Amino acid sequence: QKEVEQDPGPLSVPEGAIVSLNCTYSNSAFQYFMWYRQYSRKGPELLMYTYSSGNKEDGRFTAQVDKSSKYISLFIRDSQPSDSATYLCAMKAGFQKLVFGTGTRLLVSP
Amino acid sequence: DAGVTQSPTHLIKTRGQQVTLRCSPKSGHDTVSWYQQALGQGPQFIFQYYEEEERQRGNFPDRFSGHQYPNYSSELNVNALLLGDSALYLCASSLGTSFVYGYTFGSGTRLTVV
Helix, strand or coil, X not given: CCCEECCCCCEEEECCCCEEEEEEEXXXXXXXXXXXXXXXXXXXXXXXXXXXXXXXXXXXXXXXXXXXXXXXXXXXXXXXXXXXXXXXXXXXXXXXXXXXXXXXXXXXXX | CCCCEEECCEEEECCCCCEEEEEECCCCCCEEEEEEECCCCCCEEEEEEECCEEEEECCCCXXXXXXXXXXXXXXXXXCCCXXXXXXXXXXXXXXXXXXXXXXXXXXXXXXXXX
């Protein structure tokens, strides 16, 4: 079993839709939770960062962490075609390495 | 403010050859981590360098080695290349080894082994 599980998609939505992306994890020591966006042939770009449980909002993006369920989510409101990319969740425990999910490919059609 | 710079962008190597990939961290960052991203997969941690020493290592064979220079730049060396080494190699920089506001990634080096 992988430490971090993420549905690879693709997830196809129309422009303006609310998108929900999710990851589950097994390591209860994870404290830092991140979402990265990766465009084709580019490196990952940090979107959201959360420490421990709770919600964090930044513009159209909201990150949620539920440590009791070992479940994290990223919501994108009013999705745009430019949001089409692969979204990677990533997690870290203290000094340990950053562990990524497989990534979910999102396609937003005009 | 320059971000993370990686070179070369692409390269093609033959099985059994050796390759060196290079990374310059973001200005102000002193820690470099290397990741391998196979097609359709998330990045996998190779190792991390801080103060010119390897601090952590992922589940990769000894064919993968690295170096960090006093100016914080880093190299990833892969010996005896296998077809399975074909991937996007990402360099990520950060300030220190424990602090996580998320790493800053470069655009990667796409290695093809034929």
